[in-house]
Amino acid sequence: MTRCSAILTRLPDRLWLNALANAQVVCAAVVVLALAGLFPILNGGKYKMSANASEYMELFGSVQDGVTTTARCACVACNACTCACSCRAIPDMGDVEW
């Protein structure tokens, strides 16, 4: 018998049971965190590659939909009345027919 195993066999059963219970808790936690994507190592370090809808919306800051006080031609040089509006509609993240 090795010195290590000799020491281990002398530990009280209560301590073994506690250690076993704690290990189970730790394993469960690891699985949950991995599934939640909060444990980068376990989920393969997935990089967030593209922005989502709310992140795109943040580009607008506090600008609201349809500012009606804005004259459509607030422009000396040119305007894009047919092409632009002040709406901040959330971009359509569905499939695009490409």
Next chain:
Amino acid sequence: MVSISRFSHTFDLGNDVALYHSLRMKPVYLSKESFQSLQAWLASSFCSSFDEAPDSIRNEIEELGKYKILTQSKDEDDRAFHYVKSKIPQPAINVCYMITSEQCNLNCKYCFLGNNDHDKRKKFLLENMTVETADKAIDFFIRQIKESGLDYEENKPVLIFYGGEPLMNYPVLEYVANKIISLKSKERCIANIEMSMVTNGLLLNEERIKRLHELGVTIAISIDGFTEEANSMRVDINGKPVFTHILNTLDLCKRLGIDVSLSVTLSEETIKNTSDIINLVDTYGIKGFGFNIMMSSDTFVLPQSYNEAAAQFLIDEFVELRKRGIYEDRMMRKLKSFTKAQVYFSDCAATAGGQIVVAPNGQVGICHGCLHDKKYFVGSVFDDDFVAVKDPNYIEWSQLTPLNHDECMECSALGICGGGCPINAMNLKHDNTIHSIDERFCVHAKKTLEFFIEDLYRIILKSRETT
């Protein structure tokens, strides 16, 4: 073989890179490490399809493929391009510039119409629009909308009172606005019409402000900043600055509780100070306005350094204005295109084949920049057979999108540009035509795209930190 699309562009963000397809318009952000792995894989012999991608970058390859940044076959780029081109809208008249007067009580030094140029100014019509011509112009506009086949429920036609200075002919302006309101219930095609006016503001008084508000005519006042220096180019016909008078008008509007928007031309003085505009906006409670980058004339070409500075100014102001919830047209039109990943074909209603310009004598043209010589004024409100969307000149203008310019194909901002102004393009060089490139605009479009990509990256990083 898998390869990077010819429409793809790379943006260096320090620790990461953004890859972006100029027509699909969805940036994908990669770590530099992943990007290097991608490049190594593409240089290898094992990249005939996405399935052969190494596990370490498989997710990235999928994302890049989804947004067309990587292609698996040679014709994918051509198909994508032709698909986008097929979406270029057909001409459809929706906007009418009603030039109630070609005369102006000012002589602004940068006037793109030519009021500051003696030779051009003397060609402007002396007579203002009459009621008879205005009646014909309204009928003409309504007929053009009908001929355009637009959906009346969805469509929002726009009528813009313009000049010269439109208030030089206030009686007819009021008459037209009144008549439009009376016709809205009878003519479905103008049920959603909006009316607006761009004015120097000097001829506004309390009575007119209230009346215009009643008639639903939104007012945009031209002012170039909050200092005398910034407005030094806005002078009357005697050369005297009119800044104080404009402020008086803004004060009046504020006192009456009437919201106005501002039309701000970016003079060289204006762009020296970003806080000046913010002060103006805060003082008068302005909720919306538009910046205008100065245009060159046939006798004077603005330097590229100005174009760069103006483009940067627009971005810097946008950052401040969006915090306050203030809409600025120049940037917002591009932001909409970028966030919706929808190609912005035309930055101008004329190049969208969408506008008519009615001169005071009833002549009908495509662009108000040509008022002084009536170039491209090819119709008349007195011609009951004229259909703008079938006219070859209108059709030619409607195809002036960057998508039809070979020189624009390699530009990262191809999808958000819209092409700028053909008149400015024509003025830049002696042999230029309306088909030439408005280089003033190239700087603005590219810088704006770079800003959007970097700002979105900043937002994503911030979002990652909080999760």
